[in-house]
Amino acid sequence: MSKTIIKPTSSLEKVLSGEELDFNDGLELMKDENLFLLGAAADKLRKELIGNNVSFVSSYYLNYTNICVASCQLCAFYRKEKDLDSYTLSPEQIVKRAEIAVNDLGATELHIVGGFNAKLGLEYYENMFKLIKLKFPKIVIKALTPAEIFFISKVTRNSVKEVLVRLKESGLDALPGGGAEIFNKQTRDKIVIGKCSGDEWLDTVFQAHNLGLKGNCTMLFGHIEKPEDIVDHIIKLRDLNKKTNGFTTFIPLKFSLENTELEKQHTLISESPSTYDLRIIAVSRLLFYTALKNISVYWVALGKKLAQVALCYGGSDLVGTAFSEEIFKAAGKSNQTSVQELKFLIKEIGRNPVRRDTFFNIIG
Numbered sequence: 001m002s003k004t005i006i007k008p009t010s011s012l013e014k015v016l017s018g019e020e021l022d023f024n025d026g027l028e029l030m031k032d033e034n035l036f037l038l039g040a041a042a043d044k045l046r047k048e049l050i051g052n053n054v055s056f057v058s059s060y061y062l063n064y065t066n067i068c069v070a071s072c073q074l075c076a077f078y079r080k081e082k083d084l085d086s087y088t089l090s091p092e093q094i095v096k097r098a099e100i101a102v103n104d105l106g107a108t109e110l111h112i113v114g115g116f117n118a119k120l121g122l123e124y125y126e127n128m129f130k131l132i133k134l135k136f137p138k139i140v141i142k143a144l145t146p147a148e149i150f151f152i153s154k155v156t157r158n159s160v161k162e163v164l165v166r167l168k169e170s171g172l173d174a175l176p177g178g179g180a181e182i183f184n185k186q187t188r189d190k191i192v193i194g195k196c197s198g199d200e201w202l203d204t205v206f207q208a209h210n211l212g213l214k215g216n217c218t219m220l221f222g223h224i225e226k227p228e229d230i231v232d233h234i235i236k237l238r239d240l241n242k243k244t245n246g247f248t249t250f251i252p253l254k255f256s257l258e259n260t261e262l263e264k265q266h267t268l269i270s271e272s273p274s275t276y277d278l279r280i281i282a283v284s285r286l287l288f289y290t291a292l293k294n295i296s297v298y299w300v301a302l303g304k305k306l307a308q309v310a311l312c313y314g315g316s317d318l319v320g321t322a323f324s325e326e327i328f329k330a331a332g333k334s335n336q337t338s339v340q341e342l343k344f345l346i347k348e349i350g351r352n353p354v355r356r357d358t359f360f361n362i363i364g
Helices: 010-016 024-029 033-051 091-104 124-134 146-156 160-170 184-192 198-210 229-242 275-286 304-310 339-348
Strands: 055-056 059-063 109-113 140-143 212-222 247-254 317-320 352-355
Touching: 010 033, 010 339, 024 229, 033 140, 033 275, 055 124, 055 339, 059 091, 091 109, 091 124, 091 140, 124 140, 124 146, 124 160, 146 160, 146 198, 160 198, 160 339, 198 212, 198 229, 212 275, 229 247, 229 275, 275 304, 304 339, 317 339, 339 352
Parallel strands: 055 317, 055 352, 059 109, 109 140, 212 247
Antiparallel strands: none
């Protein structure tokens, strides 16, 4: 009996020979039946770009409010002001959380995001950052997604640039990449209500990068998106990073269904299968090619065991410890880990764990 020879697709041949992929190539990879070959190609490129290291940061997640004027179908975190479990932390309460992060947990990064609370002025955020920096001048404040920045500019009637400049002067060091969700307008309008458009998100990031504020970028997958949406989203991020070189990593975020409107309305009855999740990681690595070195695997959303597999499908970073993460927790995802456990997960698959800072400088 003759053996079946599996040949790589033309798109895989293209990227492995050193060419950047276009939209049609990406679509071909999204539909390629041979997931294992796809993963092997992505892992080969990962090794060429990064080597055998897997990085992570010691981060503490701090959600300053869950009150949100938006009502996104995909979110289990937001509350309305009248809800009994709604909250907004005072700057002093936030500093106390920062003390726990730095003194007790050894965090080098504060990841600060929240809902769209229309009652919070720009001064609220300025005071928050100033107080944190006064107490912990060396801590990196990675705060306020581009979607939050855009919302703050509208509520306070300041330009996006003015908001960014004032917050940077107050102690903001970097931006997290949330709020990107999926850029395609038709799909986005079905899952995002009351949030900036994809183009507005990209423009906000462009302005932040021009001011020296770097950060990660994200994409939410595993909901109602189409393969075309995935490819379009990644290429738009890739094109922006070619202009600014401001992204530190790309984090594909697996959608968590529990407690969301998409679950309650039976729009979706289950989350995406693991094979699809791995495909997204691999395609992300191959599409970004050399335009972005790092592809992060968010273990909170994927689970720790699948995260290990994803590190063999093009992933090179485990994001971080995510101490006190609340957004995915609200959607039913366990989020407990430690530096020691992350090191073990990485060593278990034969890779080298390295601690990094927010900007991917190795610190240990």
